Amino acid sequence: MFIFGLIIAIALAPSTFGISIIVFIYFWITESHIGDSDDEKFDVKTTKKVIKSIKKQATDSSKKFQEKLERLNKQYEEDFKKPEKQTKTSKIKYISHKAHTEKNKELIELKNNPQYPESLDKTIENNKHNYDLWYELDRGKAVLQNNKQLQQYFFSYGNMHNKKLSVVYNRLFDNLDINTLCKNCNVEIIDYGCGQGIGSIKLLNYLQEKNIPVEKISQITLIEPSEIALNKAVSFLEKTSNIKTLNKKLDDLNDDDLNTNNSAIKFHIFSNILDMGTTYFNIKNLTSKIKNSQKGINYFICISALDKEKLDLFMSYFYGKENVIEFDGEFKNDKNWKIIFNIFKVNFNNSTNNDDIPF
Numbered sequence: 189m190f191i192f193g194l195i196i197a198i199a200l201a202p203s204t205f206g207i208s209i210i211v212f213i214y215f216w217i218t219e220s221h222i223g224d225s226d227d228e229k230f231d232v233k234t235t236k237k238v239i240k241s242i243k244k245q246a247t248d249s250s251k252k253f254q255e256k257l258e259r260l261n262k263q264y265e266e267d268f269k270k271p272e273k274q275t276k277t278s279k280i281k282y283i284s285h286k287a288h289t290e291k292n293k294e295l296i297e298l299k300n301n302p303q304y305p306e307s308l309d310k311t312i313e314n315n316k317h318n319y320d321l322w323y324e325l326d327r328g329k330a331v332l333q334n335n336k337q338l339q340q341y342f343f344s345y346g347n348m349h350n351k352k353l354s355v356v357y358n359r360l361f362d363n364l365d366i367n368t369l370c371k372n373c374n375v376e377i378i379d380y381g382c383g384q385g386i387g388s389i390k391l392l393n394y395l396q397e398k399n400i401p402v403e404k405i406s407q408i409t410l411i412e413p414s415e416i417a418l419n420k421a422v423s424f425l426e427k428t429s430n431i432k433t434l435n436k437k438l439d440d441l442n443d444d445d446l447n448t449n450n451s452a453i454k455f456h457i458f459s460n461i462l463d464m465g466t467t468y469f470n471i472k473n474l475t476s477k478i479k480n481s482q483k484g485i486n487y488f489i490c491i492s493a494l495d496k497e498k499l500d501l502f503m504s505y506f507y508g509k510e511n512v513i514e515f516d517g518e519f520k521n522d523k524n525w526k527i528i529f530n531i532f533k534v535n536f537n538n539s540t541n542n543d544d545i546p547f
């Protein structure tokens with residue numbers, strides 16, 4: 189492979205030096221990932237399969253599965269001790285298997301001992317400010333790239349979002365007796381453009397106040413294009429339930445990404461994201477994906493700082509919706525903050541809601 193890459197690179201060199209370098213680097217990188225021989229290529233494929241199957245069963249706590257993991261770990265460890273088996277592949281196999289075994293144990297422990305995140309006030313308190321970073325946030329719309337920006341986001345917007353979410357969730361739970369509605373059901377949360385997960389953290393805090401045990405939150409789906417913000421959200425929420433992360437933009441979602449349990453009560457959180465519709469993503473396409481993927485009872489919690497129009501447009505695409513509450517105004521705190529929100533419920537069933545009703 190390496191030689192082949194080199195030959196192609198030399199052949200292309202006189203005419204297109206840039207391309208030849210790229211081809212050379214490609215073959216060099218590919219080769220360094222694949223290994224030295226066809227056997228190793230096969231082994232790497234097998235290793236990937238092993239990892240995939242472990243990941244798939246990552247929270248299998250059965251004794252049989254645990255024993256299988258331990259047995260395989262031991263086998264790879266033994267293999268790796270033999271000089272003739274000390275190949276790059278067997279090392280990869282051993283290390284990745286061990287890492288996944290550890291992760292599996294960790295996940296099982298979390299599953300057996302779930303917790304709500306600490307209150308949002310406490311989370312926000314820990315953040316430092318740096319005014320020089322403020323402009324990089326692009327009024328909160330930027331896809332954040334580093335920890336300093338994450339801290340600055342919390343400092344600049346955390347307090348305001350926290351207070352606004354309190355207003356919204358208070359109003360939601362004034363109008364919704366979640367304990368009656370959800371006697372034997374689970375709750376799922378989908379947080380669109382979740383950033384560091386403020387909307388979900390706050391909702392979990394409220395559910396805790398309403399005596400919804402954390403075991404009832406069966407899944408939280410976090411959608412966010414900033415990898416570092418998404419990881420931060422996971423770190424706040426990982427002790428709560430199954431977390432599904434989608435590190436992508438809303439336009440890149442497919443229907444399957446949004447899969448939920450039909451019988452769960454779903455809370456869809458749009459915290460300071462619908463304002464960005466039209467410019468950053470297509471609102472109508474997003475509603476189609478939601479309508480194609482959801483069944484049963486769904487609450488949509490849509491909060492905005494600027495634009496009621498976008499919230500209303502989003503809501504208009506859902507046929508058979510039931511308005512829970514809408515608001516457009518200011519609320520008094522230490523500051524007068526503008527707050528706009530629409531909360532509505534849709535019970536998707538087979539006969540309604542999936543038709544596209546023209547706006």
Ligand SMILES: C[S@@+](CC[C@H](N)C(=O)[O-])C[C@H]1O[C@@H](n2cnc3c(N)ncnc32)[C@H](O)[C@@H]1O
Nearest residue numbers: 328330331381382383386414437438459460468
């Ligand atoms: C104003 S922040 C809101 C974050 C969070 N929901 C909150 O209330 O703190 C907007 C978020 O949208 C994300 N974002 C930017 N472009 C996006 C896109 N095309 N699709 C989805 N999210 C996007 C940003 O990374 C950022 O986290």
